[in-house]
Amino acid sequence: MAVLEGRLVAEKIQEEIRLEIERLKSERGVVPGLAVIMAGDDPASRSYVSSKSRLAEKLGIRSELVKFSAGVTAAEIARVIAERNADPQTHAILVQMPLPRPIDPWQVIDCIDPEKDVDAFHPYNQGLILQNRGRIFPCTPLGILRILDHYSIDPAGMNAVVVGRSFLVGKPMAAMLTNRHATVALCHSRTQGLPAILREAGLVVAALGKPGFITVDMVKPGAVLVDVGIHHIEKEADFEKFCPRSLHDAFKKKGSVITGDIHFQAFAKAAHYTPVPGGVGPLTVTMLMHNTVELCKRAISMANDKR
Numbered sequence: 001m002a003v004l005e006g007r008l009v010a011e012k013i014q015e016e017i018r019l020e021i022e023r024l025k026s027e028r029g030v031v032p033g034l035a036v037i038m039a040g041d042d043p044a045s046r047s048y049v050s051s052k053s054r055l056a057e058k059l060g061i062r063s064e065l066v067k068f069s070a071g072v073t074a075a076e077i078a079r080v081i082a083e084r085n086a087d088p089q090t091h092a093i094l095v096q097m098p099l100p101r102p103i104d105p106w107q108v109i110d111c112i113d114p115e116k117d118v119d120a121f122h123p124y125n126q127g128l129i130l131q132n133r134g135r136i137f138p139c140t141p142l143g144i145l146r147i148l149d150h151y152s153i154d155p156a157g158m159n160a161v162v163v164g165r166s167f168l169v170g171k172p173m174a175a176m177l178t179n180r181h182a183t184v185a186l187c188h189s190r191t192q193g194l195p196a197i198l199r200e201a202g203l204v205v206a207a208l209g210k211p212g213f214i215t216v217d218m219v220k221p222g223a224v225l226v227d228v229g230i231h232h233i234e235k236e237a238d239f240e241k242f243c244p245r246s247l248h249d250a251f252k253k254k255g256s257v258i259t260g261d262i263h264f265q266a267f268a269k270a271a272h273y274t275p276v277p278g279g280v281g282p283l284t285v286t287m288l289m290h291n292t293v294e295l296c297k298r299a300i301s302m303a304n305d306k307r
């Protein structure tokens, strides 16, 4: 069983991005610009947004955070998006999900210029991915493919099972694995006979948002396990259920530990697995920076084409 060290892959890609940004600045005089829009005060979202801002600053991206209270309307968010769509210094726009109820996320996502849609959540960009002519890809599935590529794990011909059908991860992941010639089952909370389906999987992507859901009995020996889940375990009873004894001192000291959607005992059966933390998470935020630079480069080349 070998660990897929997402953190190391992310650091390598970050260095490439940093150099690319330096080149854009020195050769083109352009600084990639990212606008992050957040509504409400969800603690997980706050932590994601601050890690995005920190990494942007570290790599030389100009990032801006627009914060709204939980009572904001879709129309108010749309107004800010329209301003950033028109701003040539903003190359990438991100609206942090989930948005507070009762906002319909599509009403907001539909307003983002597809050329500034850094998450590739806009229906135009998701449609292009389905047609295997995507130009920008959602950060988490893109990061997962970068980890697999780094370790020379080729999805072509594999039986891949994606668990979770969100538009953020599961659906685009299934399309992107299909485009890479995997045979893909996209499973979810209503899938019947999920354990038997999982036992046939050479590659599992777990993105369903339930701690320790995929257990050792559901895993085929020698499988590749990719864990997208991030769960903060704070109760002793949950710790006993989901975490290895070896983390108990750390749990007592910090009051919490992080675990994923795959039960730790399942990893012993895998050929390769991504740990939580330090697996997929560092790639997600890194690919956001990658996409920001991609959109900036596209904007430069489109401006040149118009001349």
Ligand code: GUN
Pocket (backbone or CB within 6 Å): 094, 095, 096, 097, 098, 119, 139, 140, 168, 284
């Ligand atoms: N919420 C959780 N993950 C993501 C992501 O990748 N992008 C956005 N916009 N919101 C998220």
